[in-house]
Amino acid sequence: MKVRLNARGNYGEWRKAARAALTNGIEPKFVDWAVETETYDLFGETASSDDAAVYEASEGSASTPANARAQAVLKPAAFVSSAFIELTEMAICHSDAKRFDLCYRLLWRLQSQKHLLDDPADPDVRALHGLVKSVRRDMHKMKAFVRFKETQAVSERRAFVAWFEPEHFIVAQTAPFFQRRFGDMDWIIATPKGSAAWKGARLHFSEAPAKPFELKDEADDLWRAYYANIFNPARLKVSAMQSEMPKKYWKNLPEATLIPELIRDADKRVRQMHERASSAEAPAFHRALKSRMTDRSQ
Amino acid sequence: MKKSLRERLAILSDAAKYDASCASSGTSKRDSRSGGLGSTESSGICHAYAPDGRCISLLKILMTNFCIYDCAYCINRSSSNVERARFSADEVVWLTLEFYRRNYIEGLFLSSGIIRSSDYTMEQMVKIAKDLRLKHDFRGYIHLKTIPEASAALIEEAGLYADRLSINIELPTDAGVEALAPQKHPQNIRRSMGELRQKIDEFSEPTFRRRRKRFVPAGQSTQMIIGADATNDATILGSSASLYGRFRLRRVYYSAFSPIPDASNVLPLIKPPLIREHRLYQADWLYRFYGFDIAEITAGRKDGMLDLDLDPKLAWALENRERFPVDVNRADKEVLFRVPGLGVKSVQSLLNARRYRRLKIEDLVRLKISVRKVKPFIVTDDWTPIKLIDRANLRELFAPEPEQLVLL
Structure with a gap:
């Protein structure tokens, strides 16, 4: 059986295909999961999949996950656990083409081994956790590294946009976080792997890849001033920084342009502190304080 | 001429970098779906990392770096010739909100040099937190460093708006504090921690009638400087254990003494003992999460110093092979x-x-x-x-x- 998927993080399309395969008793090795390669034109409609590629979710129920959970009832004969749904919802967002096959194989095995997922040493379970971990990390980095820039407001609410490049198809999963945090402003997060928008009533999501854009925000300068000065050159530890803030994220971080210079000058700055040592004379206000103290004690 | 906002931000963040904490986790869960701006979830987010490998989660600044105290280890001590600056309350509020909206930060970590008096300084800081919460309905994270000797009433008010309060114990021994920070009194710092613990307990007592007001949901923490005096690790860890036990602190931060511009000549201008700091954190973790006693961790070490080459658990295991x-x-x-x-x-x-x-x-x-x-x-x-x-x-x-x- 050949299954063609849009493969842009939409859980519904995989679930539907997996349900069909399972009810027809098709073994995992006979299912060929293929990714549709299609071209999007920027303003046109997207894929022909009947799980609409552009959908809206009402506030509170957030985006797909909650809806997916409600509908994820397979035929009575089929067994899924809530842990399975929770994990595969994440894994499907991964960009590795093997994810569909792995998730289906797990679904298949789950029918005879109900506690399969509880065994972290099973190779398939391990692989699933590997995908989930990578997706979670990417979601976490998105929450951390999206940088909003202010743009022309269309109402009395302030408006912001951000360009971000995630590794996986995580925009729909991560957008509710921004909704919870930035409820009082309009915002759009545009990425090559789908975009999200919030104008106060509904969270909108599109699977279509967006194009990068440049936008200036004056606050970025203040932020750079902060970044440069909170850094302690005497504690330079570049590898620790890079493991948490890998270079692939740098190009969309306003502060990252400063990094090479800060690293280069760190040694020099520390040496200068040593050479200068302490100045001979304390500032005038210190001397004033001192004399006030002695006055008081007399 | 008055310095621009950017110049003052540079001075007052440079002055704040010796405070180690940047935690923004473990507070109550809130969000902006019912209005306002901001959210806090179970774990905080590090929005950037500086080339020193440390996370930047909060806007960590001083309200002012003018200070009437003269603590030898501090960049802001009155006898230092560093450039001085001051933010108005509105400027701190504005910076916090604008940084927050751009997703640079989780919130504010505000500390300050002491100007005029402890109470005056504390009052100004409380005003900033209060404005953020009440005027601007800010729901992100706020950490206030309380001022030693500030009145209990002000600390209590601060607790209504802040997620976390902290007061620095500064050095692991009382003798150290007296020698290097002559205007600070360790017993008063501990009294202040004790009072805060009591308040936190009071506010968390269950009540039948209505929900209690939120009070310092992320608890209190402190910081001590490592390597500015000759205290050994066993003593340092002993001090921490007593702080954790007596005041139920969430965290004790260790800050490797780091060279500062215009340093006092009573202190060594050394390379900050970063590995030692790291080992202390590991030992602290063994104490808090792994069921180790402080005495066990340092028992095998004659000079009371942790092994710099091996992590403390491995060092302990090698000493206890049986x-x-x-x-x-x-x-x-x-x-x-x-x-x-x-x-x-x-x-x-x-x-x-x-x-x-x-x-x-x-x-x-x-x-x-x-x-x-x-x-x-x-x-x-x-x-x-x-x-x-x-x-x-x-x-x-x-x-x-x-x-x-x-x-x-």
């Missing part, structure tokens, strides 16, 4: 916690996995456990260390390659 090897298929959780190379998470997955199978070395590999590190200390279905645990040179298997020393 406790090993441990059978990962049978040992209790508490025993597994003490195996070098096993963390809280890997112990949990071992416990889960062994309900389904007898664990072999390959299972540990799949659980992402460093087999090289744990092998001498464990027994699995297909592995026994035989004599490995008794080898005299076991330490060499773990100790890092010798490195050329760098001066400064």
Whole structure:
């Protein structure tokens, strides 16, 4: 059986295909999961999949996950656990083409081994956790590294946009976080792997890849001033920084342009502190304080 | 001429970088769906990392770096010639909100030099937190560093708006504080911690009538400077244990003494002892999460200093070889916690996995456990260390390659 998927993080399309395969008793090795390669034109409609590629979710129920959970009832004969749904919802967002096959194989095995997922040493379970971990990390980095820039407001609410490049198809999963945090402003997060928008009533999501854009925000300068000065050159530890803030994220971080210079000058700055040592004379206000103290004690 | 906002931001963030904490987690869960701006979830987010490897989660600034105190280790001491600046309350509020909206930060960590009096300074800081919460309905994270000797009423008010309050104990011993920070009084700092603990307890008492007001939901923390005086690690860890026990602090931060511009000449201008700081944090973790006693951790060390080459758990295991090897298929959780190379998470997955199978070395590999590190200390279905645990040179298997020393 050949299954063609849009493969842009939409859980519904995989679930539907997996349900069909399972009810027809098709073994995992006979299912060929293929990714549709299609071209999007920027303003046109997207894929022909009947799980609409552009959908809206009402506030509170957030985006797909909650809806997916409600509908994820397979035929009575089929067994899924809530842990399975929770994990595969994440894994499907991964960009590795093997994810569909792995998730289906797990679904298949789950029918005879109900506690399969509880065994972290099973190779398939391990692989699933590997995908989930990578997706979670990417979601976490998105929450951390999206940088909003202010743009022309269309109402009395302030408006912001951000360009971000995630590794996986995580925009729909991560957008509710921004909704919870930035409820009082309009915002759009545009990425090559789908975009999200919030104008106060509904969270909108599109699977279509967006194009990068440049936008200036004056606050970025203040932020750079902060970044440069909170850094302690005497504690330079570049590898620790890079493991948490890998270079692939740098190009969309306003502060990252400063990094090479800060690293280069760190040694020099520390040496200068040593050479200068302490100045001979304390500032005038210190001397004033001192004399006030002695006055008081007399 | 008045300095621009950018210039003052540069001065007042430079002055704030010696405060180690940047935590923004462990507070109450809030969000902006019912209005306002901001949210806090179970764990904080590090929005950037500086090239010193430290996370930037909060806008960490001083309200002012003018200070009437003259603490030798501090960049802002009155006798230092650093440039001085001051923010108005509105400027701090504006910066916090604008930084927050751009997703640079989780919130504000505000500290200050002491101007006029402790109460005056504290009042100004409380006003900033209060404006953020009440005028601007800000729901992000706020950490206030309280001012020593400020009145209990002001601290209590601060607690209504802040997620976390902290007061620095500064140095691990009272004698150290008296020598280097003559205007600070350790007993008053501890009294202030005690009062805050009492308040936190009071506010968390259950009530039948209505919901209690939120009060310092992320608790209190403190910081001590490491390496500015000769205190050994055993004493430092003992001080921490007593602080954790008496005042139920969430965290004690250790800050390696770091050279500062225009340093006082009573202090060594040394390279900050970063590895020592790291080992102290590891020992602190063993105490808080792994069931170790402070005395156990340093018992094998004659000078009371942690081994810089080995992490404290490994050093302890090498001193206590009679406790090993441990059978990962049978040992209790508490025993597994003490195996070098096993963390809280890997112990949990071992416990889960062994309900389904007898664990072999390959299972540990799949659980992402460093087999090289744990092998001498464990027994699995297909592995026994035989004599490995008794080898005299076991330490060499773990100790890092010798490195050329760098001066400064």
